[in-house]
Amino acid sequence: MALLEIKDLHAGVEGIPILKGINLTIDPGEVHAVMGPNGSGKSTLSNVLAGHEAYKVTRGEILFGGKDLQELAAHERACAGLFLAFQYPVEIPGISNMYFLKAAVNAVREYRGEEPLDAMDFIELVEAKKSVMKIRDELLARAVNSGFSGGEKKRNEIFQMAMLEPTLGILDETDSGLDIDALKIVADGVNALRSPDRGFLVITHYQRLLDYIIPDHVHVMVHGRIVKSGGKELALELEDEGYASWNGEEGL
């Protein structure tokens, strides 16, 4: 069974249509990259998948592990194994990263009918996961994303993903604003999670990330539609040619 099946998805915000008929299937074990010009609807797609209430689905269907995703609230989707690494991670002053992570991990466990982790087990899990993402203890003690550098925020997103071990990871421009070392760390973090039953949707503007996280499929999104799909070589073509041949099709 497909991990994620998006069929003829139309969605928008405040009555403004943004996604205009997306079709996309991700099988377990696959990495799909989505590229496309600014404003084409990539973040809208990730918000719709994650369950942001401002984004309304007007037509079509999303199946996650065969189940209708729209029946689940945002937190239920997360508990069911969907993870969104934000393009712009939100700062939460007043809650430490550790406290937040523990609340998240145990919320997911509770949903799955598992015992909550006690303090010791939780710290063990953190220790096991933090090294790949090079997360310093000081960052764990600080309030969630507060005053984090752009790169630290993005690494923190992938660290959270590693802690929650989702079945579908959606990365919305996690590579934007990263230096080359941080980019490798993020890629290592994602690659460490790759497994036969886990899938990824990687949204990016740059071929560079895809040198490290090698996709099985690449899709081009323009004006809320997937206008072309191909293998990893499609990303290289885009790098050379840009989106000129699709842009203007509807006029910006």
Place this chain on the structure above:
Amino acid sequence: MSLDSIIERYRNRAVADEPAWLKAMRDAAIADFERLGFPTSKEELWRFTNVTPLAEQRFEAASNGWKTDVRDFQGLETVRIAFVNGIFSAEHSHLEALPDGATIQSLTAVLSEDPVRLQGRLGELADAGSNAFVAANTALFADGAYIELAEGVVLDAPIHLLFMAGDGDEPFAVHTRNLIVGGKNSRATVVEHYIGAAGIAYWTNAVTEVFADQGAQLDHYKIQQESGRAYHFQTLEVSQQAGSRFTNHAVTFGSVLGRDDIRCNLGGEAVESVCNGLYLLTDGQHFDTHTFIDHEKPNCNSHELYKGILNKKAHAVFCGRIMVRPDAQKTDAVQSNKNLLLSRGAKVNSLPQLEIYADDVKCTHGATIGELSDESLFYLQTRGISRGRARSLLTYAFANEVLDAMPCAAVKDYVEELMLAWLQSEAEA
């Protein structure tokens, strides 16, 4: 009506064997009270707080006692002076572990044993002539805590001032009077803790005067957990001498109608004054905070952080006045009042008032009234946290800044627990 009954109570009271200066002070105070009457919303300082329900109520004299067990206030039991319905309770007090030079007694004990210690201090800061609540208190106070620290005395354990309101002839009035004298370079933590049995109706009318002599460091807390039907009014008057540091942390959970009037007089150079607060209000609770930070001398810092969380139809008032007098050059004063509204029906009036008469000063103030951010809620939800729990977490996070500024871990932990319980019960309601 309350006014007449208060005057009548004063006339009919059993005349205690008190020193002449105190009798004169009380006589003057009742005359002040008669002249002032309860404030009305026509008065500038009372524009947003209507005390009619209090003014129209007749209050009995407090009597009887506390039938509920005193819970174990972890970390706060080492040094305690307790009062039940305003009267000293030896049973609930622990005053054994005091170092030399530290006095903690009930005010009545000091009055009968050594009243000279109070003369020139009691009533020195709190002005009955301009404040009806102070006037009523001065005329009628029965007891309260007296704390005196001699020069250089350091007390590590927090001093727990426990004021319990229990069963009595309802509604009753408790006029509590506290006096705290921190000698030169003394150091202590004082926790005023007001707690009422659930559902009982009474009026706490407290006045606390604090003297911080040169170099003294006093951390003062108030935890207000009065019953949901109580009226709670307190005037806190602080006088600070050169090089002293005073911090105040007022946390309000209880009372249907209440007010804190706080005045810090920075009367020496290099004084530091911190005035923080957190109010968590719900249903029809109304709580008003008036602070007045009075910079008289150069090179002083004051820092105010008040945060409010309001649910349902709660109403909060914050009025923060900062005065920088002509002599107070190099003043650094910061004031911030932030409010989080958890429901459409809640309301806040926030009014900063800066009066600056010196030119070389740094003064900033800010007030915000907002709601939980949808983006933050969504972020938490995408990590598996339900919307209700996300709301609680973000509310907790909002308040955390005030807790983090509390130097006493025992108080901080106690308040944190109360706050979590409050959030839980609001989430369920």
